[in-house]
Amino acid sequence: MLKRMTVAALAVLAGVAGAHAQSQTEVVLQYPYPELFTETHKKIAEEFAKVRPDIKVTLRAPYESYEDGTQRVLREAVTSQLPDVSFQGLNRIRVLVDKSIPAPLDGYIAAEKDFDKQGFHQAMFDIGTSSGKVYALPFAISLPIVYVNLDLATKAGADPENLPTTWDGIIDLAKKIKASAPDVNGITYSWDITGNWLWQAPVFARGGSMLNADETKVAFNGPEGQFAIRTLARLVSDGGMPNLDQPAMRAAFAAGKTGIHVTSTSDLNKVTQMIGDKFKLKTHTFPDVVSPNGRLPAGGNVVMILAKDKAKRDASWEVVKFWTGPKGAAIMAQTTGYMPPNKVTNEVYLKDFYVKNPNNYTAVKQLPLLTKWYAFPGDNGLKITDVIKDHLNTIVSGTRTKEPDAVLADMAADVQKLLPRSVGSAR
Structure with a gap:
């Protein structure tokens, strides 16, 4: 009897686990420069998993460089092998938008409440704007x-x-x-x-x-x-x-x-x-x-949503928000030399970090001079x-x-x- 109950219990647990796995939406993410960003993306993915267990982030083998990333996306758009989320050089937004590859983010941004209180602001949107629409959010900014x-x-x-x-x-x-x-x-x-x-x-x-x-x-x-x-x-x-x-x-x-x-x-x-x-x-x-x-x-990279399926796009937006939000941006800054474009990250999460690391603050002082990396x-x-x-x-x-x-x-x-x-x- 006990054995039958144990087997039954295990079956129930297995069913729950299976249902949970099936309820997860997988988001495939790809990024450039592994020597700079692999540790960063792994750490952010670990933190994201704690708050959104319903979304599974899979890190695809990284691009070697910005040029490699853009060329691969252009090829994969033809063969329908695109990742759901792609990090691209700031100066590569234009070429991908011209090919109608990334999804516009304006609808997602408009639907967010108190987005500015999470550190998102107009200058962030301007960097990823092309042809009057927002197609990318900045992730790592360099000067x-x-x-x-x-x-x-x-x-x-x-x-x-x-x-x-x-x-x-x-x-x-x-x-x-x-x-x-x-x-x-x-x-x-x-x-x-x-x-x-x-x-x-x-x-x-x-x-x-x-x-x-x-x-x-x-x-x-x-x-x-x-x-x-x-x-x-x-x-x-x-x-x-x-x-x-x-x-x-x-x-x-x-x-x-x-x-x-x-x-x-x-x-x-x-x-x-x-x-x-x-x-x-x-x-x-x-x-x-x-x-x-x-x-x-402004150098560095932005994040774009390339997913075509609506459910994938919705899940990808949650990924993009977390990666560019206060927590993700803080991890990025602490594991690289880049600056986060997120205001809350700089003013709250990294206030003590810059006091202890004045060399990192040099570029932050130049932020008022920021302009687009021309394509x-x-x-x-x-x-x-x-x-x-x-x-x-x-x-x-x-x-x-x-x-x-x-x-x-x-x-x-x-x-x-x-x-x-x-x-x-x-x-």
């Missing part, structure tokens, strides 16, 4: 900052409390660092970051733009672009910048072999861990942001970023370091040929 090896900078005569804020000052300090320690690099600049991000930064910082207002003509070849490309050339010719790719630059700086490194705040946690106790690190704001029109492009229009948008990168490489490699203006002219002409609605050659 360009300056990393300084204070040991090398102090040895070269710099005041740690008054580091240079202009490119002239930065390059001068790089030269002094090189002179005081010949076996190290004075400066490195992550010019090859995805999507021409650190090409756009010095152009936008001076108040410039990539194209004109109706996006028919190149605009980065004006005074702002001339300043930017001449500065890149000076980093090589005057600052002694070596021809290294981004990972090699990071490794050299963390090893104490570079005095100044200009890159994304997203590298901060990784670089800090790599440095350990080898030297004292201080981060500093990006140089020469000119008022009143100077801005800096070129048309089917050649991705190709244009490669064309720009190839031209910039001729400066950094030494091939055309002494003729930056000529490189800029050639780059503008090549980009102009790839623009839709082209109206003549670039001037």
Whole structure:
């Protein structure tokens, strides 16, 4: 009798477990840069499971990069193999919206009550807006900052409390660092970051733009672009910048072999861990942001819903809300060098974190300068970023370091040929 009751009880429990499993909605999530985000997404998924056991989040093998993520989504849209939720580079929203791949979020946002009290605000929606609709919410935001090896900078005569804020000052300090320690690099600049991000930064910082207002003509070849490309050339010719790719630059700086490194705040946690106790690190704001029109492009990634089924979309919205909400955003900030765009996260959850980690607060101070990471229009948008990168490489490699203006002219002409609605050659 007891045995029959035990068997019956187990059957009931098994039935309950089976019913629970069947009642779960699975949401497949995919993200880029595993070296930066795998720990982050696993931790957020663990917290989400505690509050929404009815939704099972499955993490698909990550994209290698933003470009890889976008290309895979474009292919998977054709073969109907899309994940339900995808994290994409901020500058890749446009190309996916043009292909009608992500779902608009406006209806979900409108249905939320007191959404602003959860830290969501208009600037967050603006970042993911395309063609008048919201298609993405920002997850991890980065801005360009300056990393300084204070040991090398102090040895070269710099005041740690008054580091240079202009490119002239930065390059001068790089030269002094090189002179005081010949076996190290004075400066490195992550010019090859995805999507021409650190090409756009010095152009936008001076108040410039990539194209004109109706996006028919190149605009980065004006005074702002001339300043930017001449500065890149000076980093090589005057600052002694070596021809290294981004990972090699990071490794050299963390090893104490570079005095100044200009890159994304997203590298901060990784670089800090790599440095350990080898030297004292201080981060500093990006140089020469000119008022009143100077801005800096927001890097990082946004989250989109790609699910087609309504039940999947509804569940995906709950995932998106949690990942970009106060709890998810706080985990993201604490496990990476990125900034959360969520107000409640910054003002409440991370208040003490920034006091204890002032290097992380440098980029937060630049938030008023934030602008969109520009994406070129048309089917050649991705190709244009490669064309720009190839031209910039001729400066950094030494091939055309002494003729930056000529490189800029050639780059503008090549980009102009790839623009839709082209109206003549670039001037």
